[in-house]
Amino acid sequence: MKSAIIIVGAILVLAGLIGLTYPVFTTSHTEDVAKLGSLKLQNQEQTKHWIPPAASGGVLVLGAVLIVAGVVIRR
DSSP, X not given: OHHHHHHHHHHHHHHHHHHHHXXXXXXXXXXXXXXXXXXXXXXXXXXXXXXXXXXXXXXXXXXXXXXXXXXXXXX
């Protein structure tokens, strides 16, 4: 249980650092527009997603708190 808290904390710290480093990421979605026999027309849309710095910082702090709590409980 104690090591699980530390592992979850480390994952959250890593996720927070990634969120602060890359606050914007793009995803793409391919959609079929029309089919005519074996001919298929597709449209590919790209959407940008923005991660607020406050959310990334909060995840980072929560992960650090969990790591410290796991170390203190272990003693």
